[in-house]
Amino acid sequence: MAAQHVLLNPDSWNLQALLEVDTLPRDLSHHGLLYLEKLALAIDEVAPKPGLLVYVAATILDQPINGLDAVLFSAIDVCTHLQVAQVYHSLTTAAAVSFVEFVAESFPLPISQIRTLAEPPFHDGSNQASKRNFSVLIGRQGFVHSPIADPSRDALLSITAKVHFKSLAGKGLVRASSHDLQREVGQFLLFHNNYRTIPWLGGKTPLQRLKFFEGFGSIHSFSPNDGQE
Numbered sequence: 001m002a003a004q005h006v007l008l009n010p011d012s013w014n015l016q017a018l019l020e021v022d023t024l025p026r027d028l029s030h031h032g033l034l035y036l037e038k039l040a041l042a043i044d045e046v047a048p049k050p051g052l053l054v055y056v057a058a059t060i061l062d063q064p065i066n067g068l069d070a071v072l073f074s075a076i077d078v079c080t081h082l083q084v085a086q087v088y089h090s091l092t093t094a095a096a097v098s099f100v101e102f103v104a105e106s107f108p109l110p111i112s113q114i115r116t117l118a119e120p121p122f123h124d125g126s127n128q129a130s131k132r133n134f135s136v137l138i139g140r141q142g143f144v145h146s147p148i149a150d151p152s153r154d155a156l157l158s159i160t161a162k163v164h165f166k167s168l169a170g171k172g173l174v175r176a177s178s179h180d181l182q183r184e185v186g187q188f189l190l191f192h193n194n195y196r197t198i199p200w201l202g203g204k205t206p207l208q209r210l211k212f213f214e215g216f217g218s219i220h221s222f223s224p225n226d227g228q229e
Contacts, residue, residue, distance in 0.1 A: 039159060039200035046156060047078035050213055051109040054078065055160055056100065056116050058091060065089075065178050072185070073099040076160050081198055081206040082107065083164065084224050085185045087178050093132045096121040100138050106224035108216065114138060115157075118147035163198065190223045 047053040054077050061070040065087075073096065074085035084106045088095040104111055116122035122134045122145070135145040148154050193206045201209050210216045 036200050040202065042156060042159075043078060043200065050077055050079045050082075050210055050216070051107065051111045052079060053113050053115060054103065054107075054111050055157065055164075056096075056103070056114050056122070057161075057164065058096065058099075058121065060091060061181075065181065070178070070181065071095065072181075074164055075099070075103045076164055077107065077109065077111075077206075078156055078160060080109075080209040081160070081163060081192075081201060082109075082210060082222060083189055083192055083206070085189060087182050087185065089178075091121055093121045093124075093134050093137070096134055097137045100143065101141070104141070104143075108219055108222065109210070111143060113144040113146055115146045115148060115154075117151060118149045123147045159200070163192065163196070186223065193222045 054075050056073065056075045059072045059074070061072060064070060068089040069091070071088045071091045072085060073088055074083065076083045084103055086099055086102055088099065100114060116134075124133070135147070138145055148157060151157055195205055197203050197205055198209075204212070207219065207222050210222070211219060
């Protein structure tokens with residue numbers, strides 16, 4: 001069953017000091033710990049099990065690679081924060097659907113709902129009846145698509161973006177070739193999924209969070225991009 005779409009109001013949360021994971025102080029104040037508890041509760045409410053809700057995003061890199069546009073598609077499971085990413089050379093519905101297929105094959109968990117911004121290539125308000133409609137195409141594969149019309153009203157979008165590889169791509173990450181970039185992605189994902197502790201996941205790594213749930217205890221590592229270009 002797909003997770004219900006729950007809109008959280010970030011206006012009442014002063015999260016800015018907590019969202020920079022890699023620079024988070026070792027010693028949080030009591031006030032800060034209360035906010036971390038709110039984040040954990042929000043995640044448990046929206047995505048209490050792995051795979052119920054996965055955010056997917058596409059980022060166009062600042063410079064072309066080998067004369068072609070470089071588009072980084074990335075996905076993160078809200079419950080566990082497990083993450084996958086792939087480099088493409090077109091920002092199209094076909095590429096977006098192909099990436100969702102890659103995500104479904106790569107994640108060691110079943111996926112129910114895909115959430116994206118309400119923008120191309122995931123959403124086209126002028127042509128929603130098209131056979132190339134993203135929602136329709138992934139719906140045929142058993143996934144529910146929930147586009148985000150107002151990002152400011154989706155607090156978990158802002159939270160997960162801080163640990164998302166796409167945030168690095170938006171800071172001028174440029175490589176000489178698709179191979180170099182994909183290798184960089186793979187190195188990041190190896191670290192993120194297996195070794196990166198997330199404060200609002202109780203200080204667990206994404207893999208440790210996954211192993212907490214029944215049926216996933218035998219998974220020793222997660223690095224879906226190894227060997228991929």
